[in-house]
Each structure stands twice: as structure tokens, then as C-alpha cells.
């Protein structure tokens with residue numbers, strides 16, 4: 001499969017998971033069952049009163065990370081931060097607690113070295129949310145040098161998330177994205193990297209009813225990995241993730257990013273891709289990323 005199809009698949013994967021899961025955010029599995037049965041279409045609504053195909057913070061911050069990298073690939077962190085602030089200033093509907101605190105602190109202090117620790121302290125040390133994981137995918141799509149990729153993955157997380165668990169989750173996730181971008185098989189890639197993140201090993205032993213789709217980054221990544229491993233198509237993986245409810249848009253966005261790179265853009269249902277309101281922006285980002293690969297030959 002062409003690498004461009006995987007890059008586009010990853011970006012649309014995040015957006016489709018976000019738009020599908022947005023309808024189900026904060027619902028329990030029972031509530032979803034009663035109201036929607038098993039949701040397989042992007043219909044909008046939900047607690048954010050979304051338009052069908054409207055995306056939330058997960059996709060918009062993923063776009064911000066991508067734009068920051070494309071502005072200044074050598075040293076993108078300040079630029080990524082500027083794009084976060086541009087998005088924050090647009091008064092988004094859906095903004096996570098840790099990110100809201102961190103970005104408002106940046107507006108006050110104008111100093112990125114203070115923001116994540118401030119949010120960590122303000123939340124009583126509970127800064128291991130999934131908000132830096134949900135946006136980190138473009139780093140693995142762009143950087144071919146693994147060391148640089150891991151360094152930027154960590155520093156984009158540390159703009160808002162002080163906790164090491166958030167950094168670890170982003171790096172583990174992006175190692176997988178990187179491997180799938182390069183055509184590695186599904187489970188062997190996870191098995192290869194999981195030794196460095198041993199707390200995640202339980203994902204292979206878990207039953208579906210043991211998953212917790214919470215905003216805690218560890219729970220979120222366990223859910224995403226489980227849905228990806230225990231299904232065999234993009235649509236199945238993302239539907240399983242969204243229909244867990246809870247932090248449904250983020251769990252489904254993270255699952256969609258991984259599954260989109262692995263299965264590729266063509267494997268994402270057309271009825272989903274067509275609906276995404278920011279689709280032109282996603283295509284533009286993928287085209288600008290692929291320029292880098294083509295110029296490297």
C-alpha cells in the first residue's frame with residue numbers, strides 16, 4: 001500500500017472516530033443500546049449537539065499538531081503551541097479540563113515551560129488525561145527518524161500534560177503508527193513494543209466488559225488497542241470503540257488513527273469520509289506531508 005494512503009487513512013481515521021463517537025460521548029453502554037442500538041453511522045447530535053460530520057477537539061488538535069510540524073519541522077513545538085492557542089481562541093465546544101487549564105495558563109504567562117505543571121498542580125496531580133494522546137498521530141506520520149519522532153511526540157505531550165503516563169502512552173502509540181506506516185503486521189508490532197510498556201500487556205487477556213472508556217490515558221489506550229486487536233476491519237474497530245461510550249469520541253479517534261494507518265484510506269467507509277466537514281483540511285495536510293517523503297526519494 002502507498003504511504004500516502006496510510007497517511008490519509010490515519011488523519012481521516014481520527015476524524016471519523018471523533019465524529020462517530022461524538023454522538024455517544026458520556027453515555028453508558030446501556031444508554032447507547034436503548035437510544036441507538038449499535039451506532040454505525042455519523043449522525044451528529046449528542047451532548048455537543050454536533051452537525052453530522054462535525055469533529056471535536058480530538059481532530060482539531062490533531063490538525064494543530066500537523067500544522068505546527070509543517071510550519072517548522074526542525075523545531076515545531078512553539079508552532080504547535082501557537083496552533084493550540086489559535087484553536088483555543090476560537091471558543092471550541094469541546095475542550096478537556098487539563099487542556100483548558102493549561103492553555104488558559106499559557107495565555108496568562110506566555111511561557112510554555114509553565115503550562116503543563118500548572119495544570120498538573122491545579123488538577124491535584126491528575127494530569128494523565130488522554131488529551132495529548134488524541135492529537136499525537138501526525139508526529140509519527142511526518143518524522144522518519146524514530147529518535148526525532150519520539151522526542152517530538154514527548155514534547156508535544158508535555159505542552160499540556162505533565163504526567164509521564166501521558167508521554168509513555170503517546171510514544172507507545174506513535175511507535176505503532178510508525179510501524180504500520182511502514183507496513184508492519186498488526187499484532188507483531190504491538191508485541192514488539194509492549195515489552196517497554198509492560199502495564200499494557202493485560203490488553204491481550206482482557207474481556208470486552210473489563211474495558212473502561214474513561215479519560216485516563218492508560219484506560220483509553222487499552223480500549224483502543226483492544227478494539228483494534230479484536231476486530232478485522234477499520235469500520236469494526238472504530239464502531240467497537242465508539243459504542244463503548246464514556247469518552248467515546250476520543251477512544252474512537254485514537255482507535256481510528258491506528259486503524260486508519262494500518263488498513264489505509266480506502267478501507268474507511270465512504271459514507272463516513274464524505275461526511276467529515278474538515279475533509280479538505282485533512283487532505284491538504286496529507287498532501288503537504290507526502291511532499292516530504294517524495295523529496296527524500
Ligand SMILES: [Mg+2]
Pocket residue numbers: 056057058094249250
Ligand atoms: Mg472530543
